[in-house]
Amino acid sequence: xxxxxxxxxxxxxxxxxxxxxxxxxxxxxxxxxxxxxxxxxxxxxxxxxxxxxxxxxxxxxxxxxxxxxxxxxxxxxxxxxxxxxxxxxxxxxxxxxxxxxxxxxxxxxxxxxxxxxxxxxxxxxxxxxxxxxxxxxxxxxxxxxxxxxxxxxxxxxxxxxxxxxxxxxxxxxxxxxxxxxxxxxxxxxxxxxxxxxxxxxxxxxxxxxxxxxxxxxxxxxxxxxxxxxxxxxxxxxxxxxxxxxxxxxxxxxxxxxxxxxxxxxxxxxxxxxxxxxxxxxxxxxxxxxxxxxxxxxxxxxxxx
Amino acid sequence: xxxxxxxxxxxxxxxxxxxxxxxxxxxxxxxxxxxxxxxxxxxxxxxxxxxxxxxxxxxxxxxxxxxxxxxxxxxxxxxxxxxxxxxxxxxxxxxxxxxxxxxxxxxxxxxxxxxxxxxxxxxxxxxxxxxxxxxxxxxxxxxxxxxxxxxx
Ligand SMILES: Cc1cc2nc3c(=O)[nH]c(=O)nc-3n(C[C@H](O)[C@H](O)[C@H](O)COP(=O)(O)OP(=O)(O)OC[C@H]3O[C@@H](n4cnc5c(N)ncnc54)[C@H](O)[C@@H]3O)c2cc1C
Ligand code: FES
Ligand code: FES
Numbered sequence: 001x002x003x004x005x006x007x008x009x010x011x012x013x014x015x016x017x018x019x020x021x022x023x024x025x026x027x028x029x030x031x032x033x034x035x036x037x038x039x040x041x042x043x044x045x046x047x048x049x050x051x052x053x054x055x056x057x058x059x060x061x062x063x064x065x066x067x068x069x070x071x072x073x074x075x076x077x078x079x080x081x082x083x084x085x086x087x088x089x090x091x092x093x094x095x096x097x098x099x100x101x102x103x104x105x106x107x108x109x110x111x112x113x114x115x116x117x118x119x120x121x122x123x124x125x126x127x128x129x130x131x132x133x134x135x136x137x138x139x140x141x142x143x144x145x146x147x148x149x150x151x152x153x154x155x156x157x158x159x160x161x162x163x164x165x166x167x168x169x170x171x172x173x174x175x176x177x178x179x180x181x182x183x184x185x186x187x188x189x190x191x192x193x194x195x196x197x198x199x200x201x202x203x204x205x206x207x208x209x210x211x212x213x214x215x216x217x218x219x220x221x222x223x224x225x226x227x228x229x230x231x232x233x234x235x236x237x238x239x240x241x242x243x244x245x246x247x248x249x250x251x252x253x254x255x256x257x258x259x260x261x262x263x264x265x266x267x268x269x270x271x272x273x274x275x276x277x278x279x280x281x282x283x284x285x286x287x288x289x290x291x292x293x294x295x296x297x298x299x300x301x302x303x304x
Numbered sequence: 305x306x307x308x309x310x311x312x313x314x315x316x317x318x319x320x321x322x323x324x325x326x327x328x329x330x331x332x333x334x335x336x337x338x339x340x341x342x343x344x345x346x347x348x349x350x351x352x353x354x355x356x357x358x359x360x361x362x363x364x365x366x367x368x369x370x371x372x373x374x375x376x377x378x379x380x381x382x383x384x385x386x387x388x389x390x391x392x393x394x395x396x397x398x399x400x401x402x403x404x405x406x407x408x409x410x411x412x413x414x415x416x417x418x419x420x421x422x423x424x425x426x427x428x429x430x431x432x433x434x435x436x437x438x439x440x441x442x443x444x445x446x447x448x449x450x451x452x453x454x455x456x
Contacts, residue, residue: 001351005309008329008375031376038332038371039352051329053376079365103442105420106353108365109372190441 003041010053017054017166018139024050025163031055032074035102035110036118060168065090069134069173074166078107078115078125090174091132093199096183097124103191113170121156122193122218124183130223131181131199131215134172140165153222179203184279185217186271188262194218195263196271198251202232202283209235212247212280219257219272226254232280240284244277251276314378318343319387325374333377334358334369337384345385345415349444356443359416360384366420385415388422398422402453409447416443417453 009024011017021030028050031037040046054060054074061075065086072081081087082098101107101115101124115125116136129136130149137146141164154160161167175181185197197217203210209232215225231246257268310329315322318341325340332351337343337360349355351370358370361383369382389396398421401407408414417440424431424439431439436454445453 002332002335003330005328005330007310008312008373010375010378031373034371034373034376035353035368038373041330042332042351042370051373053373055376056379102353103356104439105356105359105366105368105442106371109362109367190438 001042001044003038004044004047006047006049006051008051008053010056012056012058014057014059014139014166014168017052017057018141018164020050020052021164021166022141024052025165028052030117030166032114032117033077033110035106036114036120054166063087065174068176069171070094071169071171072112073169074111074113076112078102078110078112079104081112082107091172091181092175093128093132093181093183093201094172096181097128097197097199100124100183100185100187100194100197106191113167116152116170117159117161117167119153119155119157119159119222121221121223124185124194124197124199124217126153126223127197127199127215127217128183129170129172130225131201131213132172133225134170136170137168138162138165139168144168149223156221175201176203178205180283182279182283184275184282186275196255196257196268196275198272198275198279200276200279200283202280204237207237209233209237209240209243209284214251214276216251216255216272219255219268221256221258224254226251228276237284241281244280247280248273248277312375314374316341316374316377316382317380318382319384320381327374329373329375331374332370333360333372333374333382336374336377337369337382343384343386347412347415349412354444355413356416356420357413359419359443361387361419361423364423364426366423383419385418388418396422398425405452407448407453413443413445413447417445 009020029048031051031053060073062073063084064071070087070091078098078101088095112125115123135146135148152159179201181201183199185194187194194217196219200214202212212228212232213225228250231250232243235243252269252273255272257265259265313326334348337346347357349357353368353371359366360369363380389399
């Protein structure tokens with residue numbers, strides 16, 4: 001289908017964009033890569049009267065790795081962030097999860113900040129912003145504000161961003177020394193939205209596991225970070241497999257998936273647990289592999 | 305009652321040629337290519353980014369033309385399947401390989417495969433089979449079963 005009529009605006013400066021948002025924000029929408037918004041418009045699930053295309057703005061396309069974090073400008077595509085060696089070195093969770101976001105042709109156009117603004121509980125990046133304790137930066141009528149992930153996500157597909165505000169960047173804190181990060185998900189076909197996905201940060205001191213936190217894709221209705229430290233505390237890294245069942249059980253107890261045509265709620269819950277156990281075992285492997293991307297598993301057998 | 309909907313005059317660079325079109329603001333790049341410029345090689349299957357038939361090269365990178373408004377394509381270089389290979393008598397290597405290897409049957413998906421593979425091989429001229437499969441994982445084909453597409 002085709003979208004219903006609207007007026008397209010294409011500002012070239014941030015001030016101009018903010019001006020347009022002030023005038024039309026309530027009746028309009030920002031469009032960045034359009035990889036979430038255009039399908040919504042094509043299917044007529046929304047009919048904004050104005051679109052404000054931000055892709056001609058300058059100065060919002062930087063990736064800066066400094067002060068223990070990775071700051072990603074609003075126009076950085078998934079693909080560019082995925083390919084940044086600096087971003088990957090500072091926060092390997094970015095690359096690990098970005099490789100699971102849709103297909104390359106979607107990642108070539110879709111922005112990481114746009115996917116945070118879209119706040120889809122089936123999206124990988126909101127879970128990664130939460131897991132890393134990150135924040136977004138917004139500009140609007142009252143200047144600039146920084147919004148922590150807990151305050152930014154208020155519901156499925158819902159954020160605390162005001163209609164007159166534009167996100168200018170998102171910041172993902174880097175891994176601290178002694179931490180390892182990984183991501184794993186299961187999809188029916190490569191590039192599909194996950195049936196279930198798990199991101200984890202494991203903390204290791206003196207060859208012993210001392211902390212573990214996780215966040216999830218497709219099995220919670222908005223990003224949550226769960227502390228699984230109790231299930232691993234004091235266990236030697238070399239014996240991580242002995243802690244995997246407790247981790248899996250703890251995950252199954254805290255996620256709350258919804259069933260649909262692709263998978264029942266129970267199956268998704270079980271998957272989240274199994275993926276969490278396997279991811280823990282992978283993260284416990286010798287550090288040579290700790291910076292490696294952990295891609296999605298092969299598609300489920302017999303998948304359509 | 306009809307209300308005139310917003311139109312804009314756009315300058316688009318397609319296959320190295322600059323075009324000027326006056327179109328409704330809501331017109332998708334895929335529709336401008338097909339309807340306004342007559343470049344019907346770009347096919348439209350799903351209009352929500354899933355099938356890959358509408359894939360064009362956007363500043364070199366494969367992108368879904370059904371998920372880009374024409375207005376947003378201004379200032380960028382678009383290459384459609386018509387811009388790959390010199391003319392129908394002189395196909396590109398990728399196009400020739402599809403012919404030689406029986407990589408198509410009905411041909412509906414083919415333009416999207418050609419644009420995607422053309423861009424992929426520019427970056428990675430000697431891919432492994434796994435890399436080749438991954439590269440076309442976002443393109444659906446209802447006829448070939450994919451084997452003959454991966455084998456070229
Ligand atoms: C076939 C297909 C498969 C996909 N699979 C996945 C997947 O597996 N995982 C996944 O996470 N995503 C997936 N996506 C979505 C993709 O990741 C999108 O690129 C991303 O969600 C949105 O980024 P965008 O730049 O395209 O945003 P847009 O579509 O332009 O915008 C999305 C929303 O965010 C708002 N917005 C965007 N930028 C800003 C800003 N700077 N300030 C304020 N508001 C803003 C818009 O108003 C809109 O409401 C898929 C998409 C398609 C078409
Ligand atoms: S028509 Fe664009 S991806 Fe299907
Ligand atoms: S050849 Fe018919 S869809 Fe691919």
